[in-house]
Amino acid sequence: MELRDYLRVLRKYWVLIVALALVGIGVAATYSIVKTPEYSSSAKVFVSTQSSDNVQELAQGNTFTQQRVKTYADLVSTPIVLLPVIGTLQLNITAGQLAEQVTASAPLDTTLIEITAMSPDPVLAAEIANTTAESLTNAVSKIETPEDGASSPVKLTLVQQADVPNAPVSPNVPLNIALGLLIGLALGVGFAVLKETLDTRIRNERDVEGVTDIPLMGGIAFDPKARQRPLIVQADPKSPRAESFRSLRTNLQFLDVTDQPRSYVITSSIQSEGKSTTAANLAIALADAGHRVVLIDADLRRPKLANYFDIEGAVGLSDVLIRRASLDDTIQPWGRGLLQILPAGAVPPNPSELLGSVTMQKLIRGLEQQFDYVLIDAPPLLPVTDGALLARHTGGALVVVAAGRTHKNQLKGAIESLAHVNASIAGLVMTMVPTKGPDAYGYARYGYGAGYGYAEDVKK
Structure with missing residues (x-):
């Protein structure tokens, strides 16, 4: 990252x-x-050795003392020092428990031992530190005293009494x-x-670029009211959301510099990514620009366009493919007449066979001769093969990608399914683009920008 x-x-x-x-x-x-607050109090003990006035003996004695200081500091946590403290202060604890409250340290290159006691009672903390210092002095004197009764060569002197602390050190x-x-x-x-x-969902343009180098043709903003007004280009043509479809129309027109057919399959990786709404609004935008457009509902499993455009959908594409009805009898004009809609018709038991048939190919070829644009709303690519079969016989596929819904592996799978049948991909269309937040920056490139507050939840 x-x-x-x-x-x-x-x-x-x-x-x-x-x-x-x-x-x-x-x-x-x-x-x-x-x-519980803990109080800390410290006492200091000075360690010295008896020696003559000879300079060499003084140096040797000082070295001997420094070597012994660490040993005496370690001696503080032993029962020989702590048991007398427990007896003197009448503490109802063991030597091991008292050892957890008492620490001793010897600063480097000194002959001082600092004894620190911790206790919830500030007075008791000072008493434990002072008593422990006295007990250490007695214990060392006893240990270092020779057996012949001579005086101990080591002397411990309490040089700093532990005072009662005013404030706790913990917490x-x-x-x-x-x-x-x-x-x-x-x-x-x-x-x-x-x-x-760990999130593998596609949320912005950068995520798409990380999956494929196929160009992103446009972005449609998220709209929680998209179900109530799926045909936004017709319902509110001045809205920024409608403008985003017109921007998509413009980008699509730039693809028409070659002599390839102006027929496009509009599909997606999975369902509910907004392909049907995208197909419908793109068709209206193209018709508004003066183009003759035919929109085919080739989703013979879950047709939606008849409901979106409020037209009769009982007879349509499936009936034409089995020659039960003619194209002229099933195709229906909408709006000013530049847009013609061919609904799905009756749901057949073999949609893949019908869409992949020679009859379907001839139908597409014939419509390409009659119209400027042929838009085909096809089923998602991953669940069924219908969309891939149709894309082989058109100018390319427009793959819809829903921001925050489509996973990267799903988009990869959709692209691979088209590649397996040698179908070209004209571009990608990102839907459900957030209008606010860190993932909204890409939307400004495809419309008026997120600041207008319009959005689109182009769910099928």
Whole structure:
């Protein structure tokens, strides 16, 4: 992922990241409130050795003392030092439990031992530190005293009494809240990046470019009211959403610089990506520009165009293909007469055989001679082969890709299914493009832009 990808993830999942950061702060604050305050108090002991005034003996004694200091510091956590402390202070704990409250350290290149005691009671913390220092002094004196009764060469002196602390050292509320914030942010960002990495759905133009180099012909915005007004070009021709279909029409016209037939199969990878609505609005846009257009509902499994255009759909393409009706009897004009619609007709038991028949090929060839554009609404490519069979005999396929719905492997599968039958792909059309958020930037290239607030949920 590049830097802009991470910035896009932050924009997309900022609510989740902020929520987890607040949760981290809340957990840290709760922990700080619930946790029992701990007080710390320290005493210092100086370790010295008896030696003569000879410089060499003084140096040797100092080295001997520094070597012993670490040993004495480790001795603090042993029962020989802690048991007398328990007895003196009448503590109802074991030496092991007291060892968890007492620590000793020896600063480098010094002969000092710092004894620190922790306790919920500040007075007790100071008493434990001082008593432990005294107990260590007695224990070392006893251990280092020779058996012949001579005086001990090592002397421990309490040089700093432990004072009663005024404020607890734990919990550190500011530090805990800061750590909670950082952990929450880290979890939020990590979860967002992981979710984005594992998400294989196509959401923007960059995702399409990562799958194929087939050009993107246009983008249609998401509209939650698309089911109520599928023919937006006719229902609200001045809307930005209608303009996006006119932009698609313009881009399609740029493909017509060659002598290839102006017949296109409009299909998708899976159902509910908006292919039927795209086909219907594109046909209206082309007719509004003065082109003679025929729109064929070749989805003989789930026909929709008759309902969209509010025309009779009982007789149509399937009846023409089995010669039960003629083309002139089934094709119906719509609008100003430049747009002709051939509904699907009765649902046959063998749609793939009918659409792949020679009769269907001849029908397409004949319509190409009569009309400027032949648009064929075909079934999705992955569930059935109907769309791929039709695309072989047209100028190309317009593959509809629904943002946030179509997965990358589904688009790859759709492209491969067309390649297997040597069908050309004229381009891709992205539908359900969000009008706001990090994935909305591409929509501005295909219409007025997301700022107008129009959208399209072009579901079939």
